Amino acid sequence: MRARRAVALAAGLAVGLAVVATACTSPGDDVAPLPSGVAQGLSAELRQDRTQYADHRAKVHVVNGSESTVTLLGGSLDAPGYGPSSADGAVRARTLAPGAGRDLRLRLGEVDCDAEPPAALSGADAQTTPVATATVRVAAGGSSPGVDGAGAGTAVEVEVTDPLARLAAVHAEVCAERLVATGVTLRVTDVRTATVPTPDGDAPGGRITLAVEPVAGGPEVRLVEISGTTLLSPAAGTAWTGDDLVGQADGQVVLDVVPARCDPHVVAEDKRGTFLPVHAEVDGAPQPVIYVPMTDQQRAATYDLVHDACGWG
Structure with missing residues (x-):
């Protein structure tokens, strides 16, 4: 199930x-x-x-x-x-x-x-x-x-x-989201199950596509890191950085993922595992981490991805 x-x-x-x-x-x-x-x-x-x-x-x-x-x-x-x-x-x-x-x-x-x-x-x-x-x-x-x-x-x-310091943290996150949005629109466009390369060889996992769409006349926004979540880990390391993010120049970044854990309750109790933590710079200035959400359909696809990669019956 x-x-x-x-x-x-x-x-x-x-x-x-x-x-x-x-x-x-x-x-x-x-x-x-x-x-x-x-x-x-x-x-x-x-x-x-x-x-x-x-x-x-x-x-x-x-x-x-x-x-x-x-x-x-x-x-x-x-x-x-x-x-x-x-x-x-x-x-x-x-x-x-x-x-x-x-x-x-x-x-x-x-x-x-x-x-x-x-x-x-x-x-x-x-x-x-x-x-x-x-x-x-x-x-x-x-x-x-x-x-x-x-x-x-x-x-x-x-x-x-x-x-x-929750009030300060929420304020900083919301204002960073608004500032980043003046220069680029970030949205998840695809979540699918796939076999992905890892340091130990190919493994069951998935791919998430993040659209990076510049806003005309806005500031320069550069993604510098995307962190894993309670559900998802980068297939090749601890975070997506550098070469993992070069696709942003062409309008999208593809993230190879594997499950962060394979105990079923991590999905059953999930609240934030489908929000991608994005670290960005605006005109060279580092911003607090912001979170890119998924749609309901994409969340379901993420749970399916973890289900299949973990081999649950």
Whole structure:
């Protein structure tokens, strides 16, 4: 049986939130005041699994460190270099008991490449230094059955730390994609099973064709390296470089691939194995790695390629 299904596997990508402002309510809000200590006791982290990476969705995991039960009504993230975030799906009121945590699903705001990006901190600085702010909306007491998250509640403003510098990484990747696209259009045009040369002789694998189409009047873009993925490895080495990429001058690069692994769950759990990591220079300036996606049909063909090359029955 061919393994084509994908199952979510949470990746440990986190952004911590620490309270920095007292709770406040909008004029006319008919809500009970929050019990003492709730605003100071709330904390959260932003989690992003591999199913959310490509379209910049995330989950804000809010933890109630106070001694009072509250209702979580929603939340938003405000980061430098990003527009306003938005809810990912329906907002539901969730009871948040002392010591418990709940997820808020959101979409990161539109990346603004003309604005200063979030700081890319690391180590202890990333754990403690805020790089953005957020607002979490809560109400006193637990939620009632059928209550949605439309109520205003009480807004608690928080500072945001980013232990893994994800906000900076997403900003850099999106802006690099846009810059590269001003000079060249990159797209996968073909994926097929084939016998390919390797250092140990010919082996079952496949070929992926990447179209490299210059944009008239744009900057000079040169591909310098394409890395392997969790599913695919270069047939002749650790990455495609140099002579592997000379075809870009003629409008396409053909990549000989072999499976990176042959344990079936690598396909069953795949989320990013069909995104080609491309390293490029624009007018001689190196850019952060960007990812060229495949269509649904090309993803299926890639899974078939791995299936056949691994000899699964």
